[in-house]
Amino acid sequence: MRLLHTSDWHVGRTLRGRDRSDEHRAALAEIAGIAREREVDLVIVAGDLFESAAPTPDAERIVYRALLDLADVAPVVVVSGNHDNERRLAAVEPLLGLGRITTRAMLANADAGGVLRLQTAGGEHAQVALMPWISQRYIVRAEELMTMDADQHTGLFTERLAAIVARLCESFSSDTVNIVAGHAMVSGGALGGGERLAHTVFEYCMSATGFPASAHYVALGHLHRCQQLGGQPPVWYCGSPLQLDFGETDDAKAVLIAEATPSTPARVETIPLSSGRRLRKLAGTLEQLAAIAGTTGGDYLRVIVHEDTRAGLADEVRELFGDDAVDVMIQSQSATDLGIDVRVHEGKAPRELFAEYLDDRKAADERVLALFDELLEEDTRAPAEA
Numbered sequence: 001m002r003l004l005h006t007s008d009w010h011v012g013r014t015l016r017g018r019d020r021s022d023e024h025r026a027a028l029a030e031i032a033g034i035a036r037e038r039e040v041d042l043v044i045v046a047g048d049l050f051e052s053a054a055p056t057p058d059a060e061r062i063v064y065r066a067l068l069d070l071a072d073v074a075p076v077v078v079v080s081g082n083h084d085n086e087r088r089l090a091a092v093e094p095l096l097g098l099g100r101i102t103t104r105a106m107l108a109n110a111d112a113g114g115v116l117r118l119q120t121a122g123g124e125h126a127q128v129a130l131m132p133w134i135s136q137r138y139i140v141r142a143e144e145l146m147t148m149d150a151d152q153h154t155g156l157f158t159e160r161l162a163a164i165v166a167r168l169c170e171s172f173s174s175d176t177v178n179i180v181a182g183h184a185m186v187s188g189g190a191l192g193g194g195e196r197l198a199h200t201v202f203e204y205c206m207s208a209t210g211f212p213a214s215a216h217y218v219a220l221g222h223l224h225r226c227q228q229l230g231g232q233p234p235v236w237y238c239g240s241p242l243q244l245d246f247g248e249t250d251d252a253k254a255v256l257i258a259e260a261t262p263s264t265p266a267r268v269e270t271i272p273l274s275s276g277r278r279l280r281k282l283a284g285t286l287e288q289l290a291a292i293a294g295t296t297g298g299d300y301l302r303v304i305v306h307e308d309t310r311a312g313l314a315d316e317v318r319e320l321f322g323d324d325a326v327d328v329m330i331q332s333q334s335a336t337d338l339g340i341d342v343r344v345h346e347g348k349a350p351r352e353l354f355a356e357y358l359d360d361r362k363a364a365d366e367r368v369l370a371l372f373d374e375l376l377e378e379d380t381r382a383p384a385e386a
Helices: 021-037 057-071 086-097 142-147 150-168 286-292 313-324 333-337 350-360 366-385
Strands: 002-006 042-046 076-079 101-104 115-119 125-131 177-183 217-221 227-231 234-237 254-261 264-272 279-284 300-305 325-330
Touching: 002 021, 002 217, 021 057, 021 254, 042 057, 042 125, 042 177, 042 217, 057 076, 057 086, 057 101, 076 125, 076 177, 086 101, 125 150, 150 177, 217 254, 217 264, 234 254, 234 264, 279 286, 286 300, 286 313, 300 313, 313 325, 350 366
Parallel strands: 002 042, 042 076, 076 101, 125 177, 177 217, 217 234, 279 300, 300 325
Antiparallel strands: 002 254, 115 125, 227 234, 254 264
């Protein structure tokens, strides 16, 4: 069987207020075209369809249209990610199911929807173990978080998540193509730059060795950089289809095509994506920047100006690059001489900044950080649950 693996669409995400809906439409249409051209038997969307747990109607329209377009080619399997609202996705499961789209928003036992069994048009039988995002607080109780040392509750999370994977994969057999579709943080993975850092630290990690050798392919979402982590079974992140953050400027965006039979492991092919505007970083004096103005081809730009601060400097840079300059940062020579880097907080998430604050106040405490994670997650979901 041949499957297409995509994830981390993050529809609804903006870039410093710039709407990217048209880019998302183009990228998802490109993915549907690849699925059609390659005549895939199955499509896996491994979580984070939306940027927010309370997506706008336009974001929902883009996502559901894309899923239906993919379902015109082959059955589609979707698991929820940490940015998705699992209850919202669960509510539309019956409707999506009418269009050959299987959605697993919440963890379920194998015999209650946690494992999907299907037969491809070519006659191959497949089993897909479905592992939506599982937060630490879901499988490690608050009491354990507060009474155990950090390394103890980290080990408990890893141990319990591995047990969940093993339980879901118990039915894998030698005469089926066996697939794990999940949204999770696997240790050793390289961040793309746009991920939510509180959900990529070691407390949320599992090992690539936690997936059974009976799996032919492990299709993961969560990290935005396309990469392979495990060889047996093949454990892959396909990455996001667009560059979502300036930490992803070096990432080549792609979808993955995996082919396997019951007797052979998956052979994986990376298919580059070309839709969407690139993100670039520029740095130099105003004179140097003026020399390259008009040559950036419509890319979104983060511009670092090596000049002493003065009134109107940022406006002069924006006049050079127009609306393409979404970030303008001033790095004066005096700041450089003092060892001050304006990018020191670049890409840092609230948890990391809070940890630095605690360190500065000589008040570092993993229990406080664990509570901060819970509050941050509650705050993220609050609009959708209000």
